[in-house]
Amino acid sequence: xxxxxxxxxxxxxxxxxxxxxxxxxxxxxxxxxxxxxxxxxxxxxxxxxxxxxxxxxxxxxxxxxxxxxxxxxxxxxxxxxxxxxxxxxxxxxxxxxxxxxxxxxxxxxxxxxxxxxxxxxxxxxxxxxxxxxxxxxxxxxxxxxxxxxxxxxxxxxxxxxxxxxxxxxxxxxxxxxxxxxxxxxxxxxxxxxxxxxxxxxxxxxxxxxxxxxxxxxxxxxxxxxxxxxxxxxxxxxxxxxxxxxxxxxxxxxxxxxxxxxxxxxxxxxxxxxxxxxxxxxxxxxxxxxxxxxxxxxxxxxxxxxxxxxxxxxxxxxxxxxxxxxxxxxxxxxxxxxxxxxxxxxxxxxxxxxxxxxxxxxxxxxxxxxxxxxxxxxxxxxxxxxxxxxxxxxxxxxxxxxxxxxxxxxxxxxxxxxxxxxxxxxxxxxxxxxxxxxxxxxxxxxxxxxxxxxxxxxxxxxxxxxxxxxx
Numbered sequence: 001x002x003x004x005x006x007x008x009x010x011x012x013x014x015x016x017x018x019x020x021x022x023x024x025x026x027x028x029x030x031x032x033x034x035x036x037x038x039x040x041x042x043x044x045x046x047x048x049x050x051x052x053x054x055x056x057x058x059x060x061x062x063x064x065x066x067x068x069x070x071x072x073x074x075x076x077x078x079x080x081x082x083x084x085x086x087x088x089x090x091x092x093x094x095x096x097x098x099x100x101x102x103x104x105x106x107x108x109x110x111x112x113x114x115x116x117x118x119x120x121x122x123x124x125x126x127x128x129x130x131x132x133x134x135x136x137x138x139x140x141x142x143x144x145x146x147x148x149x150x151x152x153x154x155x156x157x158x159x160x161x162x163x164x165x166x167x168x169x170x171x172x173x174x175x176x177x178x179x180x181x182x183x184x185x186x187x188x189x190x191x192x193x194x195x196x197x198x199x200x201x202x203x204x205x206x207x208x209x210x211x212x213x214x215x216x217x218x219x220x221x222x223x224x225x226x227x228x229x230x231x232x233x234x235x236x237x238x239x240x241x242x243x244x245x246x247x248x249x250x251x252x253x254x255x256x257x258x259x260x261x262x263x264x265x266x267x268x269x270x271x272x273x274x275x276x277x278x279x280x281x282x283x284x285x286x287x288x289x290x291x292x293x294x295x296x297x298x299x300x301x302x303x304x305x306x307x308x309x310x311x312x313x314x315x316x317x318x319x320x321x322x323x324x325x326x327x328x329x330x331x332x333x334x335x336x337x338x339x340x341x342x343x344x345x346x347x348x349x350x351x352x353x354x355x356x357x358x359x360x361x362x363x364x365x366x367x368x369x370x371x372x373x374x375x376x377x378x379x380x381x382x383x384x385x386x387x388x389x390x391x392x393x394x395x396x397x398x399x400x401x402x403x404x405x406x407x408x409x410x411x412x413x414x415x416x417x418x419x420x421x422x423x424x425x426x427x428x429x430x431x432x433x434x435x436x437x438x439x440x441x442x443x444x445x446x447x448x449x450x451x452x453x454x455x456x457x458x459x460x461x462x463x464x465x466x467x468x469x470x
Contacts, residue, residue, distance in 0.1 A: 004046075004069035008062060011035070011042045013347050021063040026101040034349050036060075037401045047073030053119070056401065097456045108451065113146065113439055114282045123363045125280060126150070134367040139250050139275040139432070140164065143222055146280055146439040147215070164250060167223035168243050171200045175231060175241065182236040186229065186427045187312040193228040194221070194308055198301020209299045214445055217300040218438035225304075226250070226431045230257035233424065251275060254431065258420075266378050270371035270414050271428075277364035277407065278429050280436025286311040290437045291444040292451045303441040304434065311430060321425045323352035324412025326391055332383075333390035340394040352388070352409030353395050354402065361404040368410040375417040384413045 001009075005019045012030045025036050040051045040059065047069075051059070059065050100106050115124040123130040126145055133142055137151075144152045144160045152160055170178075174196050181189040198217075209217065227243060234241040234257070244256040251272035255263040263271075281287070289310040294303040311317035330339045343350050376382045392405050412425045420428075 002066070002069070004066060005062075007042055007046055008039065008065060011039050019062055021061070021066070023062045025060040026104065030347070033354065034403075035347065037354070037398060037403050038344065038347065039065075040401050041398065043068070043073070049073040051401070097454070099456045103453070108283070108453075109444075109449075111282070111443060112149075113443060114280045114436070116282050121361055121363045123281070130277060130363055131367075134273050134276050134364075137276060139272050139279075139435075142276050142279050143250075143435040146435050147218065147222075147442065161247075161250075163219060164223045165247065165253075167220050168227060168253070170224060170227055170231065170243075171197070174200065174228070178228065178231040178241070179235045181232060184232075186232055186423050187308070187318075187430075189232045190225075190228055190427050190430065191305060191308045191312065193232065194225065194301065195305040197221070197224060197228070198299065198305065209297075211442070211445055214294070214300045215442060218304075218442060221300065221304050222434050222438060225434045226254035227257060229424070229427045229431060230254060233258055234260065258424075259418075263418075264378065266371070266374050267418050270368075270375060270418070273367050273371055274411060274414070274428065275432035277367050278432035278436075280433070280439060283440075285313070285316050286433070287437060287440045290441045294441040294444050295448055295451050297448075300438065300441055304437055307433075307437045308430060311433070312426065317426045317429050317433075321412065321422055323408040324416060324422050324425060326351060326409075327384045327387050327413060327416075330387050330391060333386045336387065336390035336394045340391065350391065350395060350403075352391075353398070353405055361399070362406040364407040365405045365409060368407065368414065372410045372414045372417070375414055379417050381417065384416065385410075388413060 001016055001019075005016065008014075008019050009016045012028075012035050014028070014030050018028070023031070025031050031039075036056075040056055043049075043059070043065070044051050055068075059068055113126060115127070116122065125133060125142065126149065128145065128151070133145075137145075138157075140161050141151055141157060143164075144150075144157065148156075148160075174193060177196050178189065178193055181192060184192075231241040237260075239260055242257070244253050248256065249268070249272070252263065252268045255268060255271050283291075286307040290303040290307040293306040294300065298306075314322065330336055340350055372385055376385045388409060392409070395403065395405075398404075408425075411429070412422060415425050415428060416422065
């Protein structure tokens, strides 16, 4: 067994006999995005040559890595074939279809909602930079931008804010259901409550929803999802749920209902900024799920229920809850390097780092960290911030390969500083993301096509049924 084969097996944690030319990135569980980054770092260390973005794209198969090793590292020479983009998949049944596992690199439609440039770390909602929106806009402005397609003027903003305020009411049976689910995880409760809310919001059969009816249902969900979260938290905390009166902002209304008391200005600023940076993020798994559901003409409430269910997964929105545990697991800043090294040795991810899209730092991170700094000052507690910053410093060698801080890193700590339990990190993410899911579902419905990808069959064929007549 060659030394490079040994390096591949050791780094990925697989048996040596699995290392074959046709083994490729994403073809096995061990060779996921984290495993790929670990492999690139190991190749850099073995050959003393930085693996740049071009090489990362080239070194996606054992065959390519073996060729890299044979030439002593570095880029392919002029006499070696360049990487070729696969041709479109041939017709079904030929057995030679190109398979894009996880639909990586596949564009399934066009959008005017959100632009993401993963290489440059750019995020824009309908053309507006996330930095400008997070620094200047209210969440109501951003929700209007996503759902209606433009930033509102003063009159449109007042009308939209009034519409959200007048739709804060929750049906009594839904409130009772929230009370009965007090012992459930907040995301399990939220999934159930969104589904239940849909049965009260549907004017006629959800399968017959027009675009205008879907829009009305979507705005109702934007108004009520935060109150579903607040109601469940109130009941599990042993207090009654009340909807705050008055014309307070969306963020302040939610936080007052959640805490049962008026929040500080710094807390409101964090929540609003969090809602804005979480509002949409292109065709991620939950948005794709929402599009599939409404594409089947299942209705807006069904689309949002499906999105919440997908978002709860530990490798999607659920990662936000796990990221805050870094503070407990690391313990103090001086342990950060040792902690990172041990997880890398075990082939385990460091939560709060890496993203399927970004090759550099997630552009949303700076805004959440800024508010964590403010909350830490207000509470007189900088210990959690110092630990997370130390972990970020220890992870810098992996940042060149795309494993940089993501939106989850500082969010959970901010919720702790607000006195909230860790398991609310994901539901609070959902409150902001609801506007994006509604916008995604509306865009899908406006020019709908049933989303129906294929699977390349690789199982046995033509097996005889025992005892069947020949």
